[in-house]
Amino acid sequence: ITLLHLVVDGYPSLNEVEYRVQLEIAIEQKRALLIEDEHELIGALVFRSHPCWIDFLGIHPQYRNSQLTQLFLNAMKETYCPNQEIWISTFRKYDPADTGYREEFIKLGFMERECSIEFDYPTQHFVLPVNDKKKVRNKYE
Template sequence: MEKIMEAVFGEKNDFKSWIELVKIVSGNFPGLDLECYKNILIEKIEKKETLVIKDGEKVVGALAFSYEEKEISFLAVNPEHRSKGIGLKLVKKVISLFPLGTKVTVITYRAGDEKGENARKLYKKAGFSEGRLITVFDYPCQEFIYIVK
């Protein structure tokens, strides 16, 4: 079994590799505007609201979140590195950054949407519960909720 790399805060020198990952997985993110995303990513890196797992210098797993909104806003794992525990490691790390009792949310695909099967399994494995059904960028989604223990 391969060693799972460590989840650490993203840094400015991770930006280019992170964007390369975003380009690979962009089809899974309805409404993603890459130029707008780049600006947000720079801010999030500066605010220590990004986590990465790297293979050498290459970002193979990336997670963006908000301390203020208490939410995971982006999670992606390079398709070549899936099923290695990278996504779960990132989610567990972000949960550990919030105080006990905090309600952390994430928006993902609804049940029955094959694009979201793996994401839904991951969040459930991490202990998230299904929440309300919503629509984001004209796409049917669902909120998942985790109460930090």
């Protein structure tokens, strides 16, 4: 919950009681990944695997520009959601509450999709496509 309070700017309509219940369920169902630095939680990811959807992604502000998000995505792609698109929702374009989440997801390869309303807040879905094997070009092409 300490991490939640540090990243709540990414979830403007987050209900702490509901979050705690959902987190406990996700941990029990092995749908939560956590990263600790010594004794402090610095990253948390809660997801569903069919379809592959990130329900919560929180990175401690001091580690936000590190590679923790990529580390979580790699784990999802390799272990929990192989050969699946990964979906997440975040702020809509020009939302003044966005502190850089959209930009980070785009840099990680996510592509914009439809707009939505979630928890009475305007959001936009993003998808990280399945990485196709790069076509090896024939030297005569």
